[in-house]
Amino acid sequence: MASEPPAPRKRQYTYLPFLTWSLLALLVAYFLVWFLFYRPSGEERLQTAAFSQALGLIPEAYVGQVDRAALYQGAMKGMVAALKDRYSWYLSPAQLTRLGEDTKGEFGGIGVVLTQSAGKVLVEEVLKDGPAARAGIEAGDLLARVDGEETAGLPLERIVSLVRGEVGSSVTLDLVRAATGQALMCTVVREAIRAPNVEHEMIEDHVGILRVAAFDETCSEEVRQALLEMKDKGMEGLLLDLRGNSGGLVKQATQVCDMFLDSGRILAIKGRQEPPEPPVDATPGTVLPVTDPVVVLVDRRTASAAEIVAGTLQATGRGTVVGTRTVGKGAVTSVMRLSDGSGLLLTVAHYELADGRIIEGKGIQPDVAVGELPPLPEGLDERAAREWLHQEREKARKEQLDRGLQVLREELR
Numbered sequence: 001m002a003s004e005p006p007a008p009r010k011r012q013y014t015y016l017p018f019l020t021w022s023l024l025a026l027l028v029a030y031f032l033v034w035f036l037f038y039r040p041s042g043e044e045r046l047q048t049a050a051f052s053q054a055l056g057l058i059p060e061a062y063v064g065q066v067d068r069a070a071l072y073q074g075a076m077k078g079m080v081a082a083l084k085d086r087y088s089w090y091l092s093p094a095q096l097t098r099l100g101e102d103t104k105g106e107f108g109g110i111g112v113v114l115t116q117s118a119g120k121v122l123v124e125e126v127l128k129d130g131p132a133a134r135a136g137i138e139a140g141d142l143l144a145r146v147d148g149e150e151t152a153g154l155p156l157e158r159i160v161s162l163v164r165g166e167v168g169s170s171v172t173l174d175l176v177r178a179a180t181g182q183a184l185m186c187t188v189v190r191e192a193i194r195a196p197n198v199e200h201e202m203i204e205d206h207v208g209i210l211r212v213a214a215f216d217e218t219c220s221e222e223v224r225q226a227l228l229e230m231k232d233k234g235m236e237g238l239l240l241d242l243r244g245n246s247g248g249l250v251k252q253a254t255q256v257c258d259m260f261l262d263s264g265r266i267l268a269i270k271g272r273q274e275p276p277e278p279p280v281d282a283t284p285g286t287v288l289p290v291t292d293p294v295v296v297l298v299d300r301r302t303a304s305a306a307e308i309v310a311g312t313l314q315a316t317g318r319g320t321v322v323g324t325r326t327v328g329k330g331a332v333t334s335v336m337r338l339s340d341g342s343g344l345l346l347t348v349a350h351y352e353l354a355d356g357r358i359i360e361g362k363g364i365q366p367d368v369a370v371g372e373l374p375p376l377p378e379g380l381d382e383r384a385a386r387e388w389l390h391q392e393r394e395k396a397r398k399e400q401l402d403r404g405l406q407v408l409r410e411e412l413r
Contacts, residue, residue, distance in 0.1 A: 051075070076342070085347050086155050087331045093341035095161055108167040109193040112137065113244070115301060116156045117389065123175075124244075124393075127193070135188045140178035140390045147172050157246070167192050178390065181383040198222035200230060205409060208235035212256075215248030215305040220255035227259065227287045237412045238288060239404050240309075241297045243323065243397070247304025250332060250351075254280045257312045259287035260294060260319070264354060266312050269332055271349025293411035294319035295404045298364060299371065299396075303327035308351065311364050315355040320411070322368040322404040324396075330359030370403045371396035 055075075059066040076090040091099060111130020112123050121143040126133050143151055146162040163171060167190055175184045197219055199211045208230035212223065230238075247253075257266045261282035268279040288294070296310045296319045307326050313319030332349040350360050373392050376385060 073342075080344060080346075085331075087157075087329070087333050088344070088346045089158065091335075091343040091345055094165070096335070096337070096341070096343040097166075099161070099335065099343075099345070107164050107193055108169070108190040109164045110135075110137075110171065110188045110190055111193055112163070114143065114156065114160060114163070115244075116159075119152055121151045121156070121159055122386065122389075130193070131188045131191050132186075135186045136184075137173070137175065137186060137188075138177070138179075140386055141184070142176040142178065142386060143173060144176060145174035165190050178383060178386045181381075198226055200226040202230055202233050202235060203405075205412065206234050206236040207239060207405065207408060207412075208233075208237070209239045209241060211241040212306070212309075213245055215245075215250075215252040215256070217249065217252070219248065219252045220259075223256050224259060224287055231288070235292070237293045237295075237408045239295050239297065239401075239408055240313075240319070241401075241404075242302050242306045242310055243297050243299040243400070244301045245303070245306035246301065246327075247306055247329065250305055250308065253305035253308040256309055258282050260290070260313060261316060262286050262290060264316055266354060267308060268352045269349045270352060271332065273349070277349070290318070293408060295408040295411070296321045297400055297404050298323040298326050298366060299400070300324050301327065302364070304329040304331075307359050307364055308353075311353045311357065311359060314364065314367065315353045315357065320368065320407055321364060321366045322370060322407055323366050323400050324369065324372050325365055326359075326363040328359055328361050328363035330361070368403060368407060371400040 055068075055071060058071060059068060073090070073092060080088055080090045110132040111127030112132045113125035113127075115122050115124040123132075123137060123139055123141040123143060126137055126139050143159070145151060146159065149162060151159050163173070165171060170187050170189050172185065172187045175186065176182070177184055197213045197216055199213075201209050203209060208227075210223065210226055210230075212219065227238075254266050262284050264282050266280040266282055269277045271277065294313060296313055298306075298310050298321055302310060302323075303326060307329065310319075310321055310326065314321045330350050331347040332351055333345055334348040336344045336346060338344065350358060352358055373389075373396060377388065380388060
């Protein structure tokens with residue numbers, strides 16, 4: 001008779017107690033770290049509770065109609081405004097979308113170039129056959145309000161974001177005509193605007209002129225193609241015009257710098273990021289030979305990414321800068337998307353040029369200063385002052401171009 005098989009022996013999981021105690025130790029360590037470093041303080045908890053309380057009390061007690069979404073957006077705007085940083089602000093979902101369109105080089109707009117001086121916002125250029133031109137807006141007009149919002153005291157970037165919007169939507173502008181002082185109100189339907197960001201031409205004496213209006217997503221490739229085309233036509237010296245360029249993407253700017261340099265530092269970024277962001281260095285090889293002289297034109301509206309290019313070429317001795325002192329925006333801003341489709345535009349770092357210079361608040365000082373506007377004559381009324389300013393700007397731009405070409409031709413000899 002067959003005997004029964006022996007009963008299986010129970011496995012001894014000797015490592016289970018060790019794993020259990022290890023997990024418990026990790027949990028204790030996690031909660032200890034959270035308690036010591038991340039747990040909101042008593043004051044912070046009270047502030048958060050008070051905010052929620054106010055958000056509930058206002059709709060219940062306020063006598064008028066309350067838009068909860070407007071309350072939320074107002075609180076977000078106020079929180080960012082408390083940073084007192086002119087480059088940081090809260091973006092509504094629509095504004096965040098428009099910001100993305102700007103970096104792609106195409107956006108919904110009315111076809112104007114705006115400038116700001118002494119707190120006034122002026123229409124500097126009007127795109128031919130664009131929506132603004134068809135609505136009767138002229139260069140030199142003073143922009144007082146956008147959809148009822150006063151432009152006085154607002155950063156130019158904010159005003160531009162108000163003017164731009166979804167294609168097919170409309171925007172109402174309150175203007176003052178430069179020639180007559182007449183107050184105008186125009187409602188303009190936005191259209192798809194493709195800004196000609198990179199333009200180039202060859203002139204006599206083997207000189208090429210390259211104008212870059214903004215550093216959008218396609219800028220570096222357009223610059224590369226323009227340089228190659230002009231080299232094929234015999235270019236031996238370049239005039240790089242960055243006047244009026246308010247910036248764009250830092251990566252595009254450093255890629256453009258790399259086309260002129262075959263080694264060395266381009267810039268370093270200093271922020272709170274851990275580990276620190278590595279510096280940007282030039283890679284071997286260039287698009288424009290290092291023996292070809294470069295002159296860079298700048299003015300008081302040259303900013304941000306454009307200052308990186310002008311400053312890098314100056315700091316490395318690769319280019320001569322001609323014009324006036326630039327804006328001084330050495331801040332690196334980052335777009336942070338929030339869960340409701342809105343976002344924050346925050347200053348997260350500052351950059352240093354190859355020679356260690358900080359641009360923030362200082363700008364680029366030109367090697368050859370030309371085109372600085374003279375003091376405003378006394379006794380002019382507002383209309384006459386705007387006319388004088390427009391004429392002086394045009395005169396300064398011509399002087400800068402002529403002087404830049406003179407410097408370049410001298411370097412070509």
